[in-house]
Amino acid sequence: MSTSHSIKAKAFLKDGKYAEWHDATFWGVRTKRDNMAFGLDEWEQLREKASAIKRHTISHLDEYLEQFAVNAEANGAIVHWAADAAEFNKIVYGILSGHNVRKVVKSKSMLTEECEMNPYLEKRGIEVVETDLGERIIQLKGQKPSHIVMPATHLSHDEVGELFEEKGISDEIGNHDPTYLTYRARLSLRNEFLTAEAGMTGGNFGIATTGDIVVCTNEGNADMSTACPKLHIAAVGLEKIIPDYDCLAVFQRLLARSGTGQPTTTYTSHFRKARCNDGEFHIVLVDNGRSSWIADPDHWEALKCIRCGECMNTCPVYRRSGGYSYSYFIPGPIGINLGMLRNPQEHSGNVSACTLCNSCQSVCPVKIDLGDQVYKWRQKLAEYGTASKSKKMMCDTMSRAFGSESRYNTATGAAHLLNNMPHGLVHCGLNPWAEGHEMMKFPKKPFHKVFEDLEKEDKE
Amino acid sequence: MKVGLFIPCYVDAVYPEVGVACWRLLRHLGLEVDYPAGQTCCGQPMANAGFEDKAVPLARKFEEKFAGFDYIVAPSVSCVAFVRLNYERLLAGHPCATAAKAMDIVEFLHDVVRPAGPLGRFPHKVSLHNSCHGVRELGLSSPSEQHIAPFNKIKDLLSLVEGIEVVEPERKDECCGFGGMFSVEETAVSAQMGLDKLRRHIATGAEYITGPDCACLMHMAGVAKKQGLDIGFKHVVEILAAGL
Numbered sequence: 001m002s003t004s005h006s007i008k009a010k011a012f013l014k015d016g017k018y019a020e021w022h023d024a025t026f027w028g029v030r031t032k033r034d035n036m037a038f039g040l041d042e043w044e045q046l047r048e049k050a051s052a053i054k055r056h057t058i059s060h061l062d063e064y065l066e067q068f069a070v071n072a073e074a075n076g077a078i079v080h081w082a083a084d085a086a087e088f089n090k091i092v093y094g095i096l097s098g099h100n101v102r103k104v105v106k107s108k109s110m111l112t113e114e115c116e117m118n119p120y121l122e123k124r125g126i127e128v129v130e131t132d133l134g135e136r137i138i139q140l141k142g143q144k145p146s147h148i149v150m151p152a153t154h155l156s157h158d159e160v161g162e163l164f165e166e167k168g169i170s171d172e173i174g175n176h177d178p179t180y181l182t183y184r185a186r187l188s189l190r191n192e193f194l195t196a197e198a199g200m201t202g203g204n205f206g207i208a209t210t211g212d213i214v215v216c217t218n219e220g221n222a223d224m225s226t227a228c229p230k231l232h233i234a235a236v237g238l239e240k241i242i243p244d245y246d247c248l249a250v251f252q253r254l255l256a257r258s259g260t261g262q263p264t265t266t267y268t269s270h271f272r273k274a275r276c277n278d279g280e281f282h283i284v285l286v287d288n289g290r291s292s293w294i295a296d297p298d299h300w301e302a303l304k305c306i307r308c309g310e311c312m313n314t315c316p317v318y319r320r321s322g323g324y325s326y327s328y329f330i331p332g333p334i335g336i337n338l339g340m341l342r343n344p345q346e347h348s349g350n351v352s353a354c355t356l357c358n359s360c361q362s363v364c365p366v367k368i369d370l371g372d373q374v375y376k377w378r379q380k381l382a383e384y385g386t387a388s389k390s391k392k393m394m395c396d397t398m399s400r401a402f403g404s405e406s407r408y409n410t411a412t413g414a415a416h417l418l419n420n421m422p423h424g425l426v427h428c429g430l431n432p433w434a435e436g437h438e439m440m441k442f443p444k445k446p447f448h449k450v451f452e453d454l455e456k457e458d459k460e
Numbered sequence: 461m462k463v464g465l466f467i468p469c470y471v472d473a474v475y476p477e478v479g480v481a482c483w484r485l486l487r488h489l490g491l492e493v494d495y496p497a498g499q500t501c502c503g504q505p506m507a508n509a510g511f512e513d514k515a516v517p518l519a520r521k522f523e524e525k526f527a528g529f530d531y532i533v534a535p536s537v538s539c540v541a542f543v544r545l546n547y548e549r550l551l552a553g554h555p556c557a558t559a560a561k562a563m564d565i566v567e568f569l570h571d572v573v574r575p576a577g578p579l580g581r582f583p584h585k586v587s588l589h590n591s592c593h594g595v596r597e598l599g600l601s602s603p604s605e606q607h608i609a610p611f612n613k614i615k616d617l618l619s620l621v622e623g624i625e626v627v628e629p630e631r632k633d634e635c636c637g638f639g640g641m642f643s644v645e646e647t648a649v650s651a652q653m654g655l656d657k658l659r660r661h662i663a664t665g666a667e668y669i670t671g672p673d674c675a676c677l678m679h680m681a682g683v684a685k686k687q688g689l690d691i692g693f694k695h696v697v698e699i700l701a702a703g704l
């Protein structure tokens with residue numbers, strides 16, 4: 001009855017010490033978030049408000065997108081529309097090659113990850129340098145992000161130190177002190193900023209009334225990426241547009257508090273125009289499935305996500321299985337749901353990674369019904385042809401046994417016979433429960449038999 | 461007030477003593493209780509596994525057995541939450557009286573019966589297991605994620621028990637990893653979560669773990685035995701009814 005997630009999770013848990021550290025690290029972020037959330041009396045009102053704003057905006061997205069584009073163009077930005085990942089990559093490549101760009105510095109963007117832009121550009125001779133420290137580390141290591149906000153947190157200081165030595169970024173061999181490593185990364189990135197011909201950013205928010213793009217970082221790398229080169233391209237998913245600055249204030253209070261347990265990100269950068277007379281500012285608005293997801297009555301609210309990452313930190317399964325145990329590039333509760341929206345055949349193997357504990361939807365700053373949505377995806381696996389056959393058989397059997405009183409009575413009445421079966425027979429590979437559990441002892445009489453005595457006792 | 465006692469399938473088969481404690485406690489409080497014959501399962505295990513259609517005939521049967529009561533009371537938060545939150549949809553087009561009347565026994569005692577006097581006697585230190593569906597679906601306690609005034613209905617009730625000391629583990633409402641079909645599909649994560657939870661309960665120095673859902677207790681008991689960890693398990697009702 002294993003799934004793609006459960007197989008990888010099992011492998012992850014083999015290294016018990018590492019798994020324990022991973023769990024504690026992300027629980028630590030959850031704790032920091034709690035301290036922030038409990039410091040604001042209006043926290044729950046903010047969540048409610050944020051959810052309402054997103055519900056409103058997404059259900060009126062056509063109007064807000066138009067307003068945004070008109071205002072951005074009035075500011076002098078060049079707005080592009082990409083229907084899917086392929087078109088997005090083509091547009092970006094077109095802009096870059098039109099400017100003879102050989103190197104791009106990029107601040108963090110999960111959308112470029114979604115569209116697999118880096119390999120696309122690299123294949124065409126354009127070097128892409130990630131400038132967010134975590135993203136840079138995994139880029140050098142040839143890995144994918146294991147978390148949407150803390151993409152390299154799965155690595156230890158030593159692993160990063162050795163990587164930097166190997167790549168010639170640090171020169172004091174054996175010095176794996178995080179402050180030193182960060183200093184060395186700064187030095188090496190400084191050179192990249194100064195020699196790149198273009199800068200790319202994502203966009204946490206697009207403001208419809210002004211046409212601004214707002215980017216939140218802790219390292220100032222979005223500012224460096226756009227202040228050095230003359231050309232700036234912002235990649236923005238359609239769902240990132242919000243009505244105005246009053247709305248931004250609501251999200252700004254929630255985003256960093258939820259994501260990393262900080263009152264705000266160190267830098268909140270607002271981009272309205274190209275940086276100087278000879279600069280260019282391009283905004284690429286990307287659909288890539290989003291407009292069709294809006295029409296899904298069970299799952300459209302997944303589009304409310306502001307990518308804070310807290311549902312991963314609170315998820316007991318994510319913490320004990322790691323980002324790479326999921327088949328979609330976004331892991332954890334929101335990743336399970338977005339993966340299913342993207343391609344249910346390919347990503348059904350993640351749907352098992354949920355106990356339905358609902359901590360995610362209780363923590364989510366925009367109140368996405370993440371757990372309820374996982375439940376709903378499970379109901380659809382049969383339709384996608386990805387339901388587990390043995391699980392279906394178990395459910396069929398249960399349904400038949402529970403549906404008939406006589407079959408049910410026979411089964412519960414005979415259950416205690418299991419107690420006397422040889423241990424090896426009950427605890428064999430055919431009984432997955434026995435992998436982690438000792439079997440329970442069944443009483444001689446189930447309650448419905450005991451009840452006959454209770455009734456007699458009551459009458460006496 | 462007519463109370464229908466629902467003893468879910470696995471409680472019936474594995475924990476008859478919990479059913480007995482429910483019956484004794486409700487009778488002790490002077491309530492008119494009936495245990496309708498022929499009841500089996502609410503359908504939750506199949507539905508959570510992704511086969512909601514297999515739960516529909518069981519929902520119909522449940523409706524038949526229990527529609528006539530004023531309250532339907534059960535010692536299992538996840539079964540009650542399933543009935544309350546899903547039956548109207550599952551029975552679409554048919555009358556559904558049970559969804560609104562189903563209550564977990566802790567919730568029922570706390571909100572409806574409101575016993576004032578002392579209940580049982582249990583001179584032990586117990587660690588409280590706040591089951592997820594109790595916390596986040598039935599509202600038995602304030603979820604640790606939310607900034608709302610803290611409350612805990614289980615603790616309130618246990619304060620009526622003589623001699624008891626109630627503590628909570630670190631990470632007071634993190635999931636224990638049962639999750640129904642989850643425990644057989646994601647065996648490794650499920651067992652790890654169970655073990656982590658047990659260690660935190662044991663670290664409180666408690667002699668027993670108590671909770672409002674036998675499924676969580678059954679899971680943790682199975683892991684404890686496999687790992688050779690020594691701690692007792694009691695459903696909240698068994699403690700409330702101890703010595704009555």
Ligand code: SF4
Nearest residue numbers: 305306308309311364
């Ligand atoms: S679903 Fe909610 S908690 Fe998860 S990343 Fe998105 S906004 Fe954050």
